[in-house]
Amino acid sequence: MREYVVKKLAIAIIVLIGVYTVTFFLTFMLPGDPARVSLGQHGSEEAVELIREQWGLDKPRYVQYYSYLTHFLKGDMGKSFRYYPRDVIELIKYRFPVTAYYGIWAIFFAIIFSIPLGVIAAYKQNTIFDNATVLFSQIGVSLPNFWLGMMLIAIVAVKLGWVNPVPDVEYGYYWTPVGFFTSLKAYILPIITIATGMMASNTRLTRSSMLEVIREDYITLARAKGLPERTVVLKHALRNALIPVVTNVGMQFLLLVGGAILTETVFGINGLGRLYLDAINYRDYPVVIALTLIYTGGVVVINLIVDLLYARIDPRVSLS
């Protein structure tokens, strides 16, 4: 297994360099000069030139490409153009806890409700409960994130006045042991916005996977052994049915990034998603590249975890 992990990580380095190359040249293909953007319309030509020199933008592309890469490999992600001279890493470190907080809750809810729902729906196939679950998960999968977010603000926050449309919790408080739970109310709308689609897709997948497994011969045989229904479903069926769901949940960690951009824009949350979006708008290349690389690294690590989990759940999978 260790060999497998090492091999995967080695491949990850190649992937990262590839992604870096593509992102690097793509960002520079965007119209607009970062130095000009940072000084605004009224900045003088000399000032712009000065900044270009300071940021190394006057050097040839390949020199920039190489110099950023070597710095990055040493752990230096450079300085933000927009918030010069703050370090990119500092910006990311500051924003990360916000997104991580509501993201973790969203995934938690998406798992905790969907799997039991999917199992029960499959078990009671074609009953009202099952039909309702299918209907709602169909709706849940189809709802666009940003629209759902706006509707939640309009109805729950504005009309009913139950919560503040913008989460009003002091920075960092939500990562204290008490704050982790008490901040839930403030962040409930963004959490619902992100979790709905995930929950719906997990429910659908669990249900269909369960329906397939329940028809297997080994389930009939488990019943013929005299095992109670609960053991048949929870021990024999569920573990097999969960195999595709694990992949789906892994993918959802990645979807979180896309979801974060929209959700944070709708709810005015200063998280990684907003940082990413603003960086693109302000031609803040170091931030764009750093976030893209971190995201890629995340994909690799999550895929690796999914693979390892897979091998744990399903003995037929061998890691080689």
Added chain:
Amino acid sequence: MAEKDVLMEVKNLVTRFYTEDGVVKALEGVNFNLYKGETLALVGETGCGKSVTALSILRLLAISGKTLEGEALFYDDEMKEKLGITTDGPVDLFKLTKKQMLKVRGFTMSLITQDPMTSLNPVYTVGEQIVEVIKLHKGLSDKESKKQALKLIEEVELTPPEDIFIKYPHQLSGGQRQRIVISISLAAEPALVFADEPTTALDVTIQATVLGLLQQLKEEFNSSLILITHNLGIVAETSDRIGVMYAGSVVELVDKYTLFKRPLHPYSQGLIASVPKISEKKETLNFIPGNVPNLIHPPSGCRFHPRCTYATDICKKKAPELQSVENDDHLVACWNVKQVIKDLDKQGGASG
């Protein structure tokens, strides 16, 4: 058979499946009895209700299936003791509660399914899957259960048992897996084992050994065996008595020698005659004209009448009952069995 104690009497089993295409009348009054220690083969074409009979008795039909009528009377003191029933007489399986059925399944009756590739749970070791039954029905400790499981693995001739115990199903061959399934089915020493096409999915070369093993263990564990198959070769080899099924009911029930020598139901005659004999030189194979009936709209009366050369008016109107013919142990469900016998005697008793 020296003793002829009855283990189970199945009376008038009626099972339906409610599908989108309509109601499938899968079983229409299945009757047979089973003696202690015997092997009863249920034979017939695909879809005649052999497997459904087993699943109906085990009460393990899919959700769409329902047994509407019938009794399965069980004469087994061990089962009564386990269920805490003190009254005299047999126990009707269909009158037991769901909870009581859990104690019966695995303990009194067990099942061997057709395809060993799919009948073991891929995510647990075979050892765990055997231990599960032992713990459930014998209430032994983990250590004792494991010891018994190892013994069972040895009984089904897989060695070394310690190595097999920790194997996952995909690490074993089809034959090895079916041996594991057999050991699971016998783990709680049940009075009755249903073997549903136990060797159909196996290589021909190992079919005989697996069947032989099953037969030997069944005797060792003192169990009765209901062998469901469409393979008459297997039937001839292993069974004591044979129940021929057609379109949802047993049409003839008799010991295997009589069935092969002197089948009395027109369908059984056709079935036996359709087995090609290597010693006979023939241009065409024998077959029964017509098709297996659609069980959503089955023929009226005797379901075999559209394909039967003996069919008369009464056959279209009323289904015949299984009745003893010639002697008490030869049961046939046919209105015109007298005519059949007459014809047979004319030919000098040879099969048709």
